[in-house]
Amino acid sequence: xxxxxxxxxxxxxxxxxxxxxxxxxxxxxxxxxxxxxxxxxxxxxxxxxxxxxxxxxxxxxxxxxxxxxxxxxxxxxxxxxxxxxxxxxxxxxxxxxxxxxxxxxxxxxxxxxxx
Amino acid sequence: xxxxxxxxxxxxxxxxxxxxxxxxxxxxxxxxxxxxxxxxxxxxxxxxxxxxxxxxxxxxxxxxxxxxxxxxxxxxxxxxxxxxxxxxxxxxxxxxxxxxxxxxxxxxxxxx
Numbered sequence: 708x709x710x711x712x713x714x715x716x717x718x719x720x721x722x723x724x725x726x727x728x729x730x731x732x733x734x735x736x737x738x739x740x741x742x743x744x745x746x747x748x749x750x751x752x753x754x755x756x757x758x759x760x761x762x763x764x765x766x767x768x769x770x771x772x773x774x775x776x777x778x779x780x781x782x783x784x785x786x787x788x789x790x791x792x793x794x795x796x797x798x799x800x801x802x803x804x805x806x807x808x809x810x811x812x813x814x815x816x817x818x819x820x821x822x
Numbered sequence: 823x824x825x826x827x828x829x830x831x832x833x834x835x836x837x838x839x840x841x842x843x844x845x846x847x848x849x850x851x852x853x854x855x856x857x858x859x860x861x862x863x864x865x866x867x868x869x870x871x872x873x874x875x876x877x878x879x880x881x882x883x884x885x886x887x888x889x890x891x892x893x894x895x896x897x898x899x900x901x902x903x904x905x906x907x908x909x910x911x912x913x914x915x916x917x918x919x920x921x922x923x924x925x926x927x928x929x930x931x932x933x934x
Contacts, residue, residue, distance in 0.1 A: 778931055779902045809854065811856070811868070813868070816864060
């Protein structure tokens with residue numbers, strides 16, 4: 708089946724620094740990828756829709772200047788958390804849409820801890 | 823606005839039991855519905871995808887049904903095993919949209 712990878716799987720950073728998370732579709736092309744955030748024991752909250760070659764579409768309440776998304780190729784999207792604060796600590800998950808079936812495949816997630 | 827509800831929020835059963843997880847959604851204009859499994863601290867694994875024109879999908883011990891008109895889906899797990907312990911999430915895709923709306927999940931514990 709389709710595989711989506713994320714890197715890194717875990718990251719600890721200091722408050723005020725920036726962190727970049729990569730999401731790759733390994734064996735299929737994805738013109739659309741999504742970034743989600745998940746708090747403990749909660750469901751996934753959609754942050755933004757990443758479209759290859761164009762600007763991301765952010766959900767209401769998500770700061771686009773804080774969560775920078777770049778989708779430079781059909782297999783790679785990146786999420787950069789700028790000037791991270793402890794409240795940004797969360798589990799970030801990406802997904803990629805297989806255009807043939809419109810099924811979403813999810814990455815393994817990245818645990819971000821801001822100290 | 824689409825809302826997805828999953829019942830129960832948590833379920834604990836002994837090994838070997840057959841069980842049913844429920845998912846309901848408020849807007850029946852959906853493109854498809856997916857069931858996912860999430861292990862603690864991990865990403866999501868797609869279990870079954872049902873297109874809006876389909877009534878059910880089966881994979882091994884799993885069977886998912888869809889009644890679009892009533893806004894309901896069920897995930898049936900036969901002969902449960904301890905390895906089935908995880909959180910099960912239901913998500914729907916609206917017609918005309920590429921995003922998924924998720925329920926809060928059912929946390930399943932199967933004890934040996």
